[in-house]
Amino acid sequence: RATPTPTxxxxxxxxxxxxxxxxxxxxxxxxxxxxxxxxxxxxISAFIVNADAPGLDSSAHIQVMAPHPLATLTFTDCRVDSDALVGPVNGGFKLAMQTLDIFRASVAAAALGMARRAFAEAVAHAKTRKMFGQTLADFQLTQAKLGEMSALIDAAAMLTYRAAWQRDCSSTSGSGTPAYTAAAASAKLTATENAQRVIDMALQMFGGRGVQVGQTIEHLYRDIRSLRIYEGASEVQLLILGKNALKT
Incomplete structure (x- = not known):
């Protein structure tokens, strides 16, 4: 928590x-x-603070399972000018919520990309992996898994594209964003959860090689997990969608 004091x-x-x-x-x-x-x-108010501002320390880095630049910022009598205020005083919460809507759609897009890469890796592996005189792709169980993965990816894609389209419409028309908020939540929830399932199925298809450090699937498996948490965890998206449903 950071506390601002007027000067x-x-x-x-x-x-x-x-x-x-x-x-x-x-x-x-x-x-x-x-x-x-x-x-x-x-x-709540929002302020722009330069990284080199006296009194700001960003040296406390946080290590996580998938490499990502995270840190704790410590403010000690960190002074900013009056023009550092973004928007009106006490108008920060609205700005934060609008920003979350945008980033939830972008997180959905990132998850979609990860799922598609895992799917491509799984298809290529299935076509080349030899087992019992045939390829892995010849087994009906493999085909069914690939079919499920494809459907999960398509569902995530449609919701992600819809959220992006609604954002464009909201920006150009100047209208409110309740519908977009729900669309972004739905996209973020579905794309991240589906991507987790797709990547897990792809890893399973690779067997022991899937958990070998340095493999693409292993890398994706670690990376996707955090997407279900930041910019609002999946449980938060469910609450947003539930409250939106009760308003109709």
Whole structure:
């Protein structure tokens, strides 16, 4: 938690923010902090803080199972000018939610790409792996698994494309985003969960080679897991979709 204190020329930030993507690598950070601590979500403001700002320490890196630049940011009397404020005072929560909608669709797209790569690896492996005088692809069980993987990928693709299309429509028309929020949640939930299933099935098809460090499938298996968590875990997306359903 970071706490901003107003000064004659701007704000002073103290506290910490953790699990920050590109921590230690970014040129600047958008920091959300409570300008009115007792106002809940309506008391949050957003600030732009340069990476080299005095009082900002981004050296505490967080190691995770799949390589990703993460860090804890520590603010110690970190001063920013008044023009560092993004939007109005106490308007940060709305900005954060709009940003999440965009990134949920982009996470869905990333998961879709991972699933497609795993599927391509599985198909190529099935066509070349020799077993009992035939290829792995000749077995009906393999064909059924590939068929399931293909259907899961297509379902994820359609929802991801719909979310992107609705985002474009919302941006050009200037209308509200409730429908897009639900579409982004549906895309993020389905694409990440389906990709996890597809990659797991692909790994199983590779057998022991699938868990060998350095193999493409092993790499994908580690990478996909975090996508079901960040930008709102799958459980959060279910809540968004459930609440949206009750509004209709």
């Amino acid at each position: 004659p020329t701007g704000w002073t930030l103290n506290g910490q923010k953790t699990w920050i993507s590109n921590g230690g690598m970014a040129d600047f950070y958008v920091v959300f902090a409570k300008t009115e601590p007792d106002a809940g979500a309506r008391g």
